[in-house]
Amino acid sequence: MTHIHFIVNPIAGKGNNNIGLDLLEAYFDTNLYNIVIKTADYKKHAIKLTQESISERAAIIVACGGDGTINEVASCLVHTSVTLGIIPLGSGNGLASHLNIPKNIDKALQLIKLQLTKQIDVGLLNKDYFFSNTGIGFDAQVIKNYEASNGRTLTSYIKAALKSLKKSDKLIDVETKLKGHIINHRPFLIFISNSNELGYKVSLTPKASLEDGMLDILIVSKLSVIKIIVFMLLMALKRHHILKEVSTYQTENIKITQKNRPLFQIQIDGEFKMIKSRTIEITVLEKALNVIA
Known part of the structure; x- marks a missing residue:
């Protein structure tokens, strides 16, 4: 049985x-x-x-x-x-x-x-698993504001995003290591994805796969408020990658170190979380989960 x-x-x-x-x-x-x-x-x-x-x-x-x-x-x-x-x-x-x-x-x-059933890849951020995506910067603030609201609809996400625009100039200072490169920057967004969809058919990483043994990385450098609005509109059209401030990578691992405080505000699979660490390391575990699909 x-x-x-x-x-x-x-x-x-x-x-x-x-x-x-x-x-x-x-x-x-x-x-x-x-x-x-x-x-x-x-x-x-x-x-x-x-x-x-x-x-x-x-x-x-x-x-x-x-x-x-x-x-x-x-x-x-x-x-x-x-x-x-x-x-x-x-x-x-x-x-x-x-x-x-x-x-x-x-x-x-x-x-x-x-x-x-199929076997799918799993993301690992320090000791936390993720299955869709994780990110720091703007998307984490959106999730934080979304969770603080009473709604659980697309409209609630949009309202949370607009509220997050007011603090979009408060960027963190980080060092990012991936694919042998070291990037010192104050990014608007670092988005690490295992799957190709955020939800509501919206995607920042449309080529991401749960079965390729890779993480898809989207890094967006500092944007003006007008550029943020343009980015969001282009994201809805799946054309955000045309902005010069947007860079994409594929990698098995990424390491992000925060320079000014030992604390990360992060979203993991759409849930807001505070991580008390100066460094986060994100890797992919190949075919680590059996799922009915």
């Missing part, structure tokens, strides 16, 4: 999902599957629940929520034989979109039932 556990974020998808035993038993024969549903009631709770499910010998653990919930569940499954399933219930759903996982719950369940 296959043990399949569902870790559900009850407030994802406006809290109106109907993931319960009645629904799941319609897809998974109880003679073949042992179905367990667990509810993640607070931030980081999904980590504890996933660890419990691993000890309970779950073969498949399904993250039901947004990119934050998926990150918490998937982080426990790196370099294990347990397979990750995803039912995308969040606002952006960037990772699920890259993996062609439907937003429709019924279709996502049909995909999980097929159990067509």
Whole structure:
């Protein structure tokens, strides 16, 4: 019998999902599957629940929520034989979109039932895993303002971005090492991506792949407010790379050292985080996670 556990974020998808035993038993024969549903009631709770499910010998653990919930569940499954399933219930759903996982719950369940798996790369920032992207600078400030708002919609992201414009001149002074180069700069944005989508079909790294063993890096140097607006408009059109201030790289690792304080404000898979360190090292772990896609 296959043990399949569902870790559900009850407030994802406006809290109106109907993931319960009645629904799941319609897809998974109880003679073949042992179905367990667990509810993640607070931030980081999904980590504890996933660890419990691993000890309970779950073969498949399904993250039901947004990119934050998926990150918490998937982080426990790196370099294990347990397979990750995803039912995308969040606002952006960037990772699920890259993996062609439907937003429709019924279709996502049909995909999980097929159990067509692949091995994907995983990003590692110091000791934290990421599966879609991470970044410092403007995008981290956008996520910080987004989390402080009450909304979880595209409009909320836009409002957070506009609010972040007011502090866009407060840049950090860093040294960036990648591909044998050392760059001393005060960047508007350093974006490190494992997948090709932020969410809402928006992408800063359209050529990124979860299966190439590489990280896609986007570095944007200091911009005026007008240039920032131009950058955002071009980003919506997937033409932001034409700006002279934009540089792109592919690499297996990148090291960023902050010169003026031992603290980084960073976003990891769309979640804001403070890292108390003067240096962050980011690498890629090839084929480190089994996922249904």
